[in-house]
Amino acid sequence: MKDLFQYTAGDSVIHKLNPLTRILLAVAVCAAAFVSDNLYYLVGLLCFDMLLGLLAGVFGKALSLLKGLLKISIFLFILQILFVRKGNRVFWIITDQGLILAAKVVLRLMIACIPLALMLAVTQISDLANALVQVAHVPYKYAFTVTTAIRFIPQFMEEMADIMEAQTARGVEFDTKNGLKKIGMMLPLCVPLLVTSVRRTDAAAAAAEARGFELRNRTSGYKKYPFHWCDLLAVLVCAALIAGAVII
Amino acid sequence: MISIESLTFQYEGSTEPAVKDITLNIEDGGFFGIIGPAGAGKTTLARALCGIVPHHYKGDFYGSVTVDSMDTVDSKMTDICRVVGMVFQDVESQIISSVVEDELLYGLENYGIPHEEIEERMDFALREVGIEDLRYRTIASLSGGQRQKVAIASVIALRPKVLLLDEPTGELDPGSSRQVFGLLKTLNEKYGITIVVIEQKIMLLSEFAKELAVMSGGSMFCHGPVREVLKRARELEEIGVNCPRVASLAQNLHKEGLLKTPVLINVDEAEAAVRRLIS
Numbered sequence: 358m359k360d361l362f363q364y365t366a367g368d369s370v371i372h373k374l375n376p377l378t379r380i381l382l383a384v385a386v387c388a389a390a391f392v393s394d395n396l397y398y399l400v401g402l403l404c405f406d407m408l409l410g411l412l413a414g415v416f417g418k419a420l421s422l423l424k425g426l427l428k429i430s431i432f433l434f435i436l437q438i439l440f441v442r443k444g445n446r447v448f449w450i451i452t453d454q455g456l457i458l459a460a461k462v463v464l465r466l467m468i469a470c471i472p473l474a475l476m477l478a479v480t481q482i483s484d485l486a487n488a489l490v491q492v493a494h495v496p497y498k499y500a501f502t503v504t505t506a507i508r509f510i511p512q513f514m515e516e517m518a519d520i521m522e523a524q525t526a527r528g529v530e531f532d533t534k535n536g537l538k539k540i541g542m543m544l545p546l547c548v549p550l551l552v553t554s555v556r557r558t559d560a561a562a563a564a565a566e567a568r569g570f571e572l573r574n575r576t577s578g579y580k581k582y583p584f585h586w587c588d589l590l591a592v593l594v595c596a597a598l599i600a601g602a603v604i605i
Numbered sequence: 606m607i608s609i610e611s612l613t614f615q616y617e618g619s620t621e622p623a624v625k626d627i628t629l630n631i632e633d634g635g636f637f638g639i640i641g642p643a644g645a646g647k648t649t650l651a652r653a654l655c656g657i658v659p660h661h662y663k664g665d666f667y668g669s670v671t672v673d674s675m676d677t678v679d680s681k682m683t684d685i686c687r688v689v690g691m692v693f694q695d696v697e698s699q700i701i702s703s704v705v706e707d708e709l710l711y712g713l714e715n716y717g718i719p720h721e722e723i724e725e726r727m728d729f730a731l732r733e734v735g736i737e738d739l740r741y742r743t744i745a746s747l748s749g750g751q752r753q754k755v756a757i758a759s760v761i762a763l764r765p766k767v768l769l770l771d772e773p774t775g776e777l778d779p780g781s782s783r784q785v786f787g788l789l790k791t792l793n794e795k796y797g798i799t800i801v802v803i804e805q806k807i808m809l810l811s812e813f814a815k816e817l818a819v820m821s822g823g824s825m826f827c828h829g830p831v832r833e834v835l836k837r838a839r840e841l842e843e844i845g846v847n848c849p850r851v852a853s854l855a856q857n858l859h860k861e862g863l864l865k866t867p868v869l870i871n872v873d874e875a876e877a878a879v880r881r882l883i884s
């Protein structure tokens with residue numbers, strides 16, 4: 358789970374795209390998934406997700422994301438087929454429309470979750486921030502806030518794992534099957550985590566300030582983020598995806 | 606270069622000052638070590654030297670700190686930080702980027718270094734720290750020692766007059782620790798950068814530093830040339846600063862009247878002295 362947020366270096370087509378285009382691509386896939394009402398098109402979109410993973414050289418990550426989503430998908434699927442009453446009965450209380458609807462819901466969930474995670478995995482957070490500031494004219498302060506939050510996620514998870522390990526060593530059984538009980542045991546640990554986190558975030562802010570955080574502006578960036586023909590291509594793909602969703 | 610006049614600082618919301626009545630002078634081109642037990646106020650003093658106290662961490666500030674003839678309270682923090690580059694105790698939270706090159710770029714970009722000068726400065730920093738081969742690596746793939754070097758490189762790329770390091774070897778093995786100090790020595794001798802380093806390993810300090818300050822409970826316990834400070838080995842042990850074994854050995858020999866100087870600062874000196882005694 359932790360390495361999900363870690364940057365994977367490479368020089369694939371996706372790596373060459375402008376960071377903003379990558380995010381646009383992810384958003385377009387999500388949008389298409391929610392607009393489309395065609396089962397086959399949705400299956401196609403899911404394949405497109407996987408294709409993105411393949412193109413970006415993080416297919417393994419895409420697969421593990423899919424596997425991670427499987428549990429909640431099955432749960433959602435069962436819930437849907439039990440509650441949808443419309444359509445012809447297939448067997449017991451399950452209807453054909455229920456099955457189709459359930460499949461759509463599950464597919465949408467998968468399609469929407471995967472691309473953003475994939476794109477973040479192949480995008481350096483600092484590149485994203487720089488591009489937001491340079492190209493999209495977002496004030497640096499806001500860009501920094503967002504990117505810092507993302508940057509700290511793996512660190513928090515590491516710290517949480519450390520704390521839990523320490524507690525397990527003292528005999529707390531975190532490996533219980535009961536989810537509610539597990540959450541109950543984890544909650545008290547959030548307080549020390551929060552305290553150390555606040556101090557660390559403050560230290561990080563101080564360190565950034567020492568290196569001229571406040572002086573940074575739109576023209577500071579050394580690397581430029583121009584748009585290339587492949588960005589144009591990607592934008593066309595985005596448009597086609599959404600158009601396809603509306604038409605089909 | 607840096608002069609501190611009766612500095613007292615109390616963090617907002619705490620009940621006791623973190624540093625009390627500190628007066629200290631740090632010479633241009635010096636190699637200055639600061640040592641003291643946990644909670645002695647070393648980090649707070651370091652923060653005051655580069656203006657982070659009181660500009661970022663607010664609180665009651667008495668006395669004055671002058672850096673390169675700028676009063677830290679009246680000057681902008683960014684102006685002070687350009688003169689005094691600080692490497693923080695917690696390297697993890699200092700590193701902003703996910704790739705080494707970007708980490709070096711960050712400060713250079715912010716301080717508006719002309720873009721045609723940036724490449725040269727990055728080369729300089731990477732070369733002096735000896736991490737040219739790491740330039741395009743991700744931070745996540747580096748060891749603790751390598752991250753420490755990246756943090757140092759990202760600060761010296763800004764060409765500060767003073768390099769301030771807060772426990773740079775805290776998480777390093779003895780070999781890497783020596784390497785870091787060797788690097789500091791080079792920067793000090795070759796480029797005349799003033800080094801101020803907070804360090805728990807007294808052996809390293811007594812070997813590399815020229816002057817030493819000992820802090821305890823927020824106050825300055827004593828300061829001066831390394832040899833002068835090490836003469837007080839007994840008192841240092843009492844406040845929780847372990848002295849090098851060669852220092853205790855020297856003191857004992859001196860007391861027995863076998864040795865003229867009361868201080869030996871490294872194993873080579875001790876060996877020579879003992880050889881002379883035996884023969």
Ligand SMILES: Nc1ncnc2c1ncn2[C@@H]1O[C@H](COP(=O)(O)OP(=O)(O)OP(=O)(O)O)[C@@H](O)[C@H]1O
Pocket residue numbers: 616617619623641642643644645646647648649650662694
């Ligand atoms: N951000 C802060 N807010 C409030 N109090 C603080 C803060 N940082 C440090 N202190 C307090 O100031 C005192 C001195 O801490 P400081 O970090 O300067 O000590 P130190 O000598 O660096 O210790 P260590 O060896 O553990 O790094 C401590 O009592 C500490 O709790």
Ligand SMILES: [Mg+2]
Pocket residue numbers: 647648649694771
């Ligand atoms: Mg400290």
